[in-house]
Amino acid sequence: MSRRKVSEHIAKNAAERVKRLRPDGIDQYLPLSGGFAHMAEDPFTDRIEREPYRDHVTVAFIGGGFAGVMTGAHLKEAGVTDIRIVDSGGDFGGTWYWNRYPGAQCDIASMIYLPLLEETGYVPTEWYVHGPEILEHCQRIGKQYGLYENALFHTRVTGLEWDETTRLWTVRTDLGDEFTARFVSLGLGHLSTPKLPGIPGIETFAGRAFHTSRWDYAYTGDPVGGPLGNLRDKRVAVIGTGASAVQCVPHLATACRELLVFQRTPSVIEVRNNRPIDPEWFAQMATPGWQQRWLDNYAANMTAKEQPAEDLINDGWTAMASMWRNAEEGSQPDSDTSEEIGGEYYADMEKMGRLHARVDETVEDPRTAELLKPWYHLPCKRMTFHDEYLDAYNVPTVRLVDTDGKGVERITPQGVVVDGTEYEVDCIIYASGFEVGTAPTRRAGFDPVGRDGRRLSEYWADGMRTMHGLHVHGFPNAFLVQPLTGGTRFSNLTHNLSEAAKTVAAVVAHAVSTEADVVEVTRQAEDAWMGNVGIDPEWRTFLGTECTPGYSNNEGMDLGPHSLWDEHEFPDGLGFFQHLQEWRGSGEFEGLEFHRSDR
Ligand code: NDP
Numbered sequence: 001m002s003r004r005k006v007s008e009h010i011a012k013n014a015a016e017r018v019k020r021l022r023p024d025g026i027d028q029y030l031p032l033s034g035g036f037a038h039m040a041e042d043p044f045t046d047r048i049e050r051e052p053y054r055d056h057v058t059v060a061f062i063g064g065g066f067a068g069v070m071t072g073a074h075l076k077e078a079g080v081t082d083i084r085i086v087d088s089g090g091d092f093g094g095t096w097y098w099n100r101y102p103g104a105q106c107d108i109a110s111m112i113y114l115p116l117l118e119e120t121g122y123v124p125t126e127w128y129v130h131g132p133e134i135l136e137h138c139q140r141i142g143k144q145y146g147l148y149e150n151a152l153f154h155t156r157v158t159g160l161e162w163d164e165t166t167r168l169w170t171v172r173t174d175l176g177d178e179f180t181a182r183f184v185s186l187g188l189g190h191l192s193t194p195k196l197p198g199i200p201g202i203e204t205f206a207g208r209a210f211h212t213s214r215w216d217y218a219y220t221g222d223p224v225g226g227p228l229g230n231l232r233d234k235r236v237a238v239i240g241t242g243a244s245a246v247q248c249v250p251h252l253a254t255a256c257r258e259l260l261v262f263q264r265t266p267s268v269i270e271v272r273n274n275r276p277i278d279p280e281w282f283a284q285m286a287t288p289g290w291q292q293r294w295l296d297n298y299a300a301n302m303t304a305k306e307q308p309a310e311d312l313i314n315d316g317w318t319a320m321a322s323m324w325r326n327a328e329e330g331s332q333p334d335s336d337t338s339e340e341i342g343g344e345y346y347a348d349m350e351k352m353g354r355l356h357a358r359v360d361e362t363v364e365d366p367r368t369a370e371l372l373k374p375w376y377h378l379p380c381k382r383m384t385f386h387d388e389y390l391d392a393y394n395v396p397t398v399r400l401v402d403t404d405g406k407g408v409e410r411i412t413p414q415g416v417v418v419d420g421t422e423y424e425v426d427c428i429i430y431a432s433g434f435e436v437g438t439a440p441t442r443r444a445g446f447d448p449v450g451r452d453g454r455r456l457s458e459y460w461a462d463g464m465r466t467m468h469g470l471h472v473h474g475f476p477n478a479f480l481v482q483p484l485t486g487g488t489r490f491s492n493l494t495h496n497l498s499e500a501a502k503t504v505a506a507v508v509a510h511a512v513s514t515e516a517d518v519v520e521v522t523r524q525a526e527d528a529w530m531g532n533v534g535i536d537p538e539w540r541t542f543l544g545t546e547c548t549p550g551y552s553n554n555e556g557m558d559l560g561p562h563s564l565w566d567e568h569e570f571p572d573g574l575g576f577f578q579h580l581q582e583w584r585g586s587g588e589f590e591g592l593e594f595h596r597s598d599r
Contacts, residue, residue: 003341005349006341006345006346006349007341009345009348009349009352010341010345010546012375013375013376013377013546013548014546016375016376016405016548017376017546017547017548017549017556019404019405019406020264020265020405020548020549020556021549021556022549022555022556024198025554025555025556025557026435026436026437026438026554026555026557027198028197028198028555029195029196029197029198029432029435030195030196030197030198030202031193031195031196031435032194032195032196032211035203036196036203039194039196039209039210039211039214040194040214041214042088042089042090042154042214043210043214043215043216043217043218044089044090044097044100045089045090045091045153045154046090047090047154048154050175052173052175052176052177052178053152053177053178053179054177054178054179055179055180056168056179056180056181056182057082057083057084057150057179057180057181057182058080058081058082058083058181058182058183058508058512059075059080059082059083059084059181059182059183059184059185059508060083060084060086060169060171060179060181060183060184060185061083061084061085061086061184061185061186061187062086062087062157062160062171062184062185062186062187062188062444063085063086063087063094063186063187063188063189063481064085064086064087064089064091064092064093064094064097064142064151064153065087065092065093065094065095065096065097065138065187065189065192066094066115066138066187066494066497067094067187067188067189067481067482067497067500067501068085068087068092068094068147068187068481069085069092069138069141069142069145069147070115070116070141070481070494070497070498070501071185071187071481071500071501071504071505072085072141072142072145072147073116073119073141073144073145073147073501074501074502074504074505074506075504075505075508075509076145076146076147077145077505078505078506078508078509079509079512079513080505080508080509080512081146082150083147083150084150084151084152084179084181085142085147085150085151085152086151086152086155086157086171086173087151087152087153087154087155088154088155088156089153089154090153090154091139091153092138092139092141092142092147092148092151093134093135093138093139094138094187094189094192095189095191095192096131096134096135096138097135097138098192098194098213098214099131099212099213099244100131100132100135100215100217101131101212101213101215101244101247101248102215102226102228102248102251102252103130103247103248103250103251104130104131104244104247104248105128105129105130105131105247105274106128106129106130106131106134107128107243107384107385107491108128108317108491108492108493108494109127109128109298109313109315110124110126110127110128110129110133110277111124111127111291111294111313112291112294112295112298112313112492112494112495113129113134113492113494114129114134114137114494115141115494115497115498116141117291118286118288118289118290118291119144120137120140120141120144122137122140123277123279123282123286124137124277125276125277126274126275126276126277127273127274127275127276127277128272128274128385152173152175152177154175155173155174155175155177156173156174156445157171157172157173157174157444157445157446158172158173158174158445158446159171159172159446159449160172160184160446160448160449160478161448161449162448162449162450162451162475162476162477162478163180164451164452166180167182167476167477167517167518167597168180168181168182169181169182169183169184169477169478171184182477182517183477183478183479183508183511184448184477184478184479185478185479185480185481185504186444186448186478186479186480186481186482187480187481187482187497188440188443188444188482189482190436190443190482190484190564191433191434191436191551192434192443193434193435193438193443194211194213194214194432194433194434194435195432195433195434195435196211196430196432197239197240197407197408197430197432199239199407199408199409199410199411200409200410200411201410201411201412202411204411204412204413205411205412205413205415205428206413206414207414207415207425207426207427207428208426208427208428209427209428209429209430210427210429210430211429211430211431211432212240212244212245212248212429212430212431213244213434219427220255220427227254227255228251228252228255228256229255231252231255231256231257231427232255232256232257233257234256234257234426234427235256235257235258235259235260235424235425235426235427236252236256236258236259236260236425236426236427236428236429237260237261237262237415237416237423237425237427237428237429238252238259238260238261238262238428238429238431239262239408239416239428239429239430239431239432240262240264240430240431240432240433241261241263241264241265241266241267241431242267242381242384242431242433243267243382243384244431244433245261245267245431246267246269246384246386246389247384247386247389248429248431249261249389249392249398250386250388250389250391250392252429253392253395253397253398254395256397257397258397258398258399259392259395259397259398259399260399260401260416260423260425261398261399261400261401262401262403262408262416262418263371263372263400263401263402263403264403264405264406264407264408265374265376265381265405265548265550266371266372266373266374267374267381267383267384268352268355268374268378268381268383268384269355269358269359269372269384269385269386269389269390270316270355270383270384270385270386271316271358271385271387272385272386272387273315273387274387293312294312294313295492295495295498296574296577297310297311297312297313298312298313298318298492298495299488299490299492299495299572299573299574299577300572300573300574301313301318301321301322302317302318302321302490302491302492302573303321303488303490303572303573303574304572304573304574305325305571305572307322307325316383316385317491320351320378320383323347323351324344324347326343326347327342327343327344327346327347327348328343328344345377348377348378351378352374352375352378355373355374356373358390359372359373359390362390362391362394363390363391363393363394364393364394365393365394368393368400371400371402372390372393372400375548376547376548377542377546377547377548379542379547380543380546380547380548380550380552380553381548381550381552382491382552401416401418401423403418403419404419411428416428433551434551436551436552436554436564437551437554437555437559437560437562437563437564438562439457439460439561439562440456440460440464440562441455441456441457441460442457448475448478450472450474450475450476450478451474451475451476452474454474456472456475459472459474459475460561461561462561463561463562463563463566464484464485464562464566465485465526465530466480466485466486466521466526466529466530467521467525467526467528467529467530467591468486468487468500468503468529468580468583469482469483469484469485469486469487469496469500470486470500470503470504471520471521471526471591471592472521472526473520473521473522473523473526474520475520476518476519476520477511477518477519477520479500479504479507479508480500481497481500481501481504482496482497482500483496483497483500484564484566485529485530485533485566485568486500486567486568486576487567487568487570487573487575487576487577487579487580488567488568488570488572488573488574488575488576488577489564489567489573490573495577499577499580499581502580502584503580503583503584506584506585506589507519507584507589507592510587510589510594511594514594514596515596516594516595516596517595517596517597518593518594518595518597519589519592519593519594519595520592520593520595521591521592521593522591522592522593524591525590525591525592526591528591529568529591532568532569533566533567533568533569534566534567534569535559535563535565535566535567539565540559540565543559543565544556544558544559551564552564552565
């Protein structure tokens with residue numbers, strides 16, 4: 001592999017990047033509100049009328065995804081039983097409640113993605129399970145830990161306010177509830193607010209249109225996993241070719257009269273190699289404590305500086321992590337590197353070359369194959385894994401409409417326009433992703449008011465501030481269950497959520513057992529933690545000057561205060577989890593202050 005080839009590869013990526021830069025950055029997207037509000041509604045569960053709540057709970061948890069049910073489960077195990085989970089959806093599930101598009105599947109191995117497998121005794125059916133099974137597992141946790149009894153579904157929190165006199169939070173909702181909680185916790189997800197592309201004329205389309213996270217089965221026919229029978233006489237457009245499109249396109253390919261996939265940037269399509277889990281193998285493997293061992297092993301393989309001796313998951317993620325590790329060590333097969341071009345670029349080019357070859361081997365039409373080849377550096381976008389997506393373009397009724405990085409030009413009442421050509425369609429499916437880079441309080445839809453009337457949006461105007469990603473000074477008795485400003489973040493999000501959930505449960509249980517009515521992180525402890533949180537300057541420059549636009553780099557603009565990249569400089573991910581385990585296990589909870597009012 002010559003240095004000249006790597007330089008050409010870098011130059012081609014740079015040229016493709018420039019095509020995609022646009023001055024409006026994340027403002028190019030539209031929220032599902034105003035004239036598009038109907039597209040945000042829940043198509044899955046009927047609403048039930050109920051009276052507003054005016055009572056009191058020990059813990060109110062906002063968000064009924066894995067963060068909520070895991071925190072609920074650990075709180076119950078710790079003896080805190082009076083928990084109310086509030087969610088805007090009609091059931092538990094979070095991401096998996098909303099994302100029910102055909103083919104929805106987790107890209108992380110089920111043994112480590114599905115939490116509490118030992119506790120529930122559940123054996124996943126596949127190495128990478130599909131959406132309905134994940135949704136069911138989330139609900140299984142809800143049932144097993146008795147979290148349904150007090151849950152409020154189809155309920156959107158509109159206000160959270162700390163009362164210094166009563167030392168309670170007041171929770172207000174769009175259904176008129178106004179109840180108090182000793183503790184509140186927020187697990188709202190960070191890819192949970194769907195967005196639409198702000199394509200001129202989008203509001204004029206006269207056919208059916210929906211977002212992948214609100215799949216319209218009433219229109220397409222058949223429930224999840226079915227053959228989408230109503231589409232056999234329809235021309236359907238999919239706009240977007242990210243992870244959601246990659247998973248649903250193969251299902252649409254054989255269902256529609258004609259499927260048109262509108263592409264701005266092709267995704268990396270790695271091998272999936274999904275397979276059933278053999279229950280006998282599972283029974284032998286699953287000795288006590290197995291899931292924690294697997295979680296730790298994956299975290300080590302993904303984040304440790306040194307290559308761990310064993311790789312239990314051994315998939316595309318861990319292979320990628322090991323590739324970067326080797327590249328950084330300069331051990332790429334050809335040693336023709338120079339000081340100017342690091343080993344990572346060689347590794348990147350070699351890997352991309354293999355992915356391009358896969359496209360050529362799979363896609364019969366050479367022109368389509370060429371258009372499906374991504375030209376960007378691998379870390380710029382989350383890679384996807386699929387073994388049927390590329391084959392979908394061999395179905396005669398499927399057509400790729402590439403926009404040469406410019407995106408769809410216009411939408412008319414009849415269809416979609418690219419490069420002056422109008423493609424008439426009956427239905428447009430927006431696989432256009434979720435808001436990233438906007439203020440967390442905007443995505444939440446409410447702005448918590450903490451001590452001294454201070455709003456969270458004010459406190460976080462320059463970006464999130466926390467200790468461990470969980471505790472915020474000035475917001476007593478409130479906890480976050482999410483990874484940002486934490487000590488690590490990698491592909492297996494539920495591992496982060498699980499450690500956060502256990503920590504919140506331990507802190508609340510300690511406060512309850514010691515009759516402390518206020519627990520709060522000190523400003524000093526928060527400062528000390530934040531002193532080590534930040535984005536590596538080299539990585540920041542790479543994202544800003546070399547990465548193709550996307551949600552990881554604020555669409556190629558300055559990262560802004562609400563970037564995804566804000567990790568604590570822990571030596572490795574597992575180290576952070578061990579730190580948290582020791583921190584909560586010591587019972588000292590260093591950095592938090594517990595107060596007990598005189599009674
Ligand atoms: P993405 O943000 O990844 O993709 C949005 C797509 O819409 C991109 O292809 C984007 O192109 C395209 N797009 C945006 N505007 C236009 C336009 N004007 N014209 C044409 N195309 C346009 O959203 P997804 O829902 O696919 O995935 C979001 C994330 O959700 C994933 O990265 C992943 O983290 C998670 N996810 C995880 C899954 C899993 O397996 N666990 C499955 C699905 C999603 P461009 O790339 O040029 O911006």
